[in-house]
Amino acid sequence: MVMSQTELLHELEPVVAGELDRHLKVAKEWFPHEYIPWSEGRNYDGVFGGDAWQESDSTLPEAARVSLIVNLLTEDNLPSYHHEIATTFGRDGAWGTWVGRWTAEEGRHGVAIRDYLTVSRAVDPIALERARMVHMEGGFQTEYGTMLQQLAYVSFQELATRISHRNTGRASGDPTCERLLAKIAADENLHMLFYRNLLKAAFDLDPNQTMRAITDVVTTFQMPGSTIEGFTRKAMIIAHEGIYDLRLHLDDVLMPVLRQWAVFDKSDLDGDGAKARDELAAFLEKTDATAARFVERREERRARAAAMR
Ligand SMILES: [Fe+2]
C-alpha cells in the first residue's frame, strides 16, 4: 500500500522530534564574527572614499574564488529554500521547529562567507552584488513534487554542500578561509545526518515509494546553485581543480548516503520499488564509467599543462 504525503508527514513526526533533540545536543553554538580577519580590511570607494577593489587585491587562486562565489550565491538563496521546505514540511509541531532551526543555522553561512570575502578583498564586491541580485531574483524552485523526493534531495544536497565548502577551503590556500569553511561544512554535515536519518525511517514506513523517490532524485540531481549565471563554465573550473566533480559526487556524496540506507541490502522491495533499485544500479554503473573518463582526461590536461611550463 502506498502511503499518502499526509500520512507520511504524520508518521514521521515523532522521528523528526527525536532527530531534532539529537541535533540540538550535538550542534555547538558558534560565532561567525570570530572567524573573520577584520583588521585586514579597509574602506572601499564610494561613501567612505577608500580604495576601489582591484584584481591585484585578491590573493586566492582563480578556482577557489569561483567556488567561493558559487557557494555564497547558493547560500544566498535561503529565502527560496525556506519557502520550499516550509511548504512541504509545514510550520507546525516538530517539523515546524526543525524548519526554523535549520533556516537560522543556514542563515549564518552566507553572512560569514560574504564578510570574509569583503574584508579579504578576495573577489570583486560589485560583480558579486550584481550576481546576487540576479540569482536571488530568479530564486530556487524544487524539481521534486513529493516530500520523499525532497527528503532524498536534501540528504544528498547537504552532503554535496559540505564537501564543496570543505574542498573550497583547502583550495584557497588561506588558513583563515579554510577554518571558516570547515566550520560551515560541519553545520552542513549535521543537516545531512538529520535528513538522512529521516529518510531511513521513511524506508521502514513505505519501502517501495521511498526507493522510487531516491532513484528519481539520484538520476536527475542538480546542485542547488545550478541556476547561477554562467554555472556550467564555473562548474567546469571547480571540477578541473578537483573541488567538486563527478568522481567526488559519486564516491563522497551518493555512495556513502546510499550505503547508510542499505539500499542494495533491502529485502522488502517489490514492484516499482524493485524496478527503481535496478534503475539506480544501472545509473550508478554508468556514472562510475563517466567519472573515470573525466578523471583520466583531467590528468591528461594537467600533464599537458605541466609539460608546457
Ligand atoms: Fe549552508
Ligand SMILES: [Fe+2]
Ligand atoms: Fe545545510
